[in-house]
Amino acid sequence: MTELKADVLVLGAGMVGVGAALHLQKRGRDVILVDRQDLAGQGTSFGNAGMIECASVFPYMFPRNFGEILRYARNRAPQVRYSLGDLPAFLPWLVRYYLASSPERAFKSAMAELPLIRRSLIEHEELIAEAGVPELLRRTGWIKLYRSEATLAKAMREFDRAKQYGVAGEVLDDAAIKLREPHLGGEFKGAIHFTEPGFVPDPGGLAKAYAALFRRKGGSFLAGDARTLEQSTGGWRVSVDQGAVTAREAVVALGPWSDLVFDRLGYSIPLSVKRGYHLHLAARGNAVLNHPVLDADQGFVLAPMNSGIRLTTGVEFARRDAPPTPIQLQRALPRAHALFPLGDALDARPWMGARPCLPDMLPVIGRAPRHAGLWFDFGHQHHGLTLGAATGRLLAEIMTGETPFADPAPFAVERFG
Template sequence: MKFDTVVLGGGIVGVSVAIHLQKRGLAVALVDRKAPGNESSSGNSGLIQRDAVPYAFPRDFGTLVRYACNRSLDVHYHVSAMPKLLPFLYRYWHYSRADRYSVIARSYSTLIEHCVNEHRALIEASGAQALLRTGGWMKVFRSAVKQDADLLKAKRYNADYGIAFEALDAAQLRRAEPSLGHALIGALRYTEADSISDPHALVTAYANYFEQLGGRVFIGDASTLEPQWSVNTEAGRIDARSAVIALGAWADIVSKRLGYRLPLAVKRGYHMHYAAKDGARLNQPVVDTEIGYLITPMARGIRLTTGVELAAADSPATPVQLDAIEPIARDAFPLGARLDKQPWLGMRPSTPDMLPIIGPAKRHKDLWFAFGHAHHGLTLGPVTGRLLAEMMVGTDTIADPFPFRVDRF
């Protein structure tokens, strides 16, 4: 079986890359160990976050002490993982200094500004309109101090990056979300974001659209990739003129075999679905920013997602954050019974400078990378797919790819 390109990875990024290459006249094979959308792309918050900025490493002493004590609800770490993670965390801290972060955030914004439009185009083409929820999301507050600080930050982001928002007092918050608890005193509502009621169904719809365009989906083992370029699948060996590694948290398994030592780490996270009690309704994603969790209406129920767990990617699940946050979330919104047998665990593939890796590999001809999107893989999938496809076929690009080059490390 011969193709122009083989794309390794069936998450939102890989599927989006495959679509954009197929649309540009290439014969594309999409390969993953599972059907598309069954790993990290299925378990996120469902936000297409037009207002997204990179999550910086904290640099103030008080926050660092709080995290070091490992009692924070928004960040939890495995002590056994720290020796391996410390070099990454040091570089993450280094890039988070205000002057460096400003440059990084400016580069990030060149992708973020297109995220909603690129998703909407694929949603329209794939017939997935029923999954789309417009109107933004809310960040809610429990204290005036935190609310005032975040309002100043929102005004700065509006000036720097054109991120639209509106501030809500307690009464306005009640009208927007009547079922939320009265401990919440106000909110910032980011109005230009979209959200998805079923991220897995969205990736599935995009994958079906890819096949309608003439692309082929295969179940296979990405770790068998060999230059120039072949990979084993259940249907037999695939040969291609070029290859794209879009494997998210598993990208370094393949890239290391090919001699690339990239500073990648995984931020783990959990979710659980709940019924809503007593006719309660949630209209949009809501982040309880002072505690560190998100609740959002999904097709399966109310999804509660946790913050960050720093651990080895293959270590057993330890959903201590979910267990600690659940009672607080129940006070904020009337959650009913758990709907899942066990918490879902996912991986956020991260780089220390908070930017994804998008572009050509430097040691191999016709090898391309598209991974490292951290918290915003769903948000950035389609614009990444378009950018990489434009680079591969040699046309003008939707954004400057230079900040995302692999050889910046």
């Protein structure tokens, strides 16, 4: 085929890449979206709890409480598990994560990301309306359940702090929990219903709807190998199934696989992953789950997806490409059955994905300093679905010379030296 040309290549068709492609397209750029899959949203964007977490002001930082660290180190906590064999590979990154999680540095990260978090649902609402898929957004918020006085008290302190930054919610006693979710079982000291966040009952489907919108507006979506990206005369070139495509600029939005490109280009960026699993199960009888619910003490989420009740686990520290070890999921299953009337599994096997994380829990957004026309947009940690549309707007504003709606400096790759 004749070599295709565009203004911008966006590498990666997850929520982050599609969000960037749409915002660049909206600003008059001719964009080609490239992914190894024929469909958008097949990677990390496919598997999550479906929350557009506009209430998550404070990122998930490394714990500072010694007792909590010791509990995780014993590898029995439901929220976190690590692969002992992979420990040498990710221990240096964990040390950087711990250091970046000091109260001062964690607060700095939170304040840097706050404009993105607070803009996240607004950007999604606009894209969902334009894509014509209002059924993929439910304004239910989500409920965090607490089984002990200690965990409830800690959550209340965090909630009081978050309210200072505009987070809304309701504290629930046992009767209020039952009113909202009559089919839940178990004894709880209380819960917090975060009422603002949006819930997406098919995250992979939303990424596909955005990609379809991108195509309707004249964009090209091609299957190709991002690892073939190379600088060419006047821009960037990448191989696709039909041949090759070139553009003046290229955006690396490959989530946990971004290192496959930036490593080759000589960038030393401390990108690591937190792996996670999910499994869909049927609801028994006439049982209905009205909201996503987090069992905070037992470390899992149940979310009422279109494809069944999705059980999602906490964090697994292991190499990105190591074989799946869904031990957390196996441990969570009996607890999930006790929480809600679940039937048979609807998936042949559990799904596994990898959340791309930097030690300060902030993404890298902006110019690659040593290569003209190369841009980065990855490392969205637990908030790829939440932030993809907002960071797409921020990147597009930077690339097209607009005044950005948030300060881009904290997201620059130069922060890592």
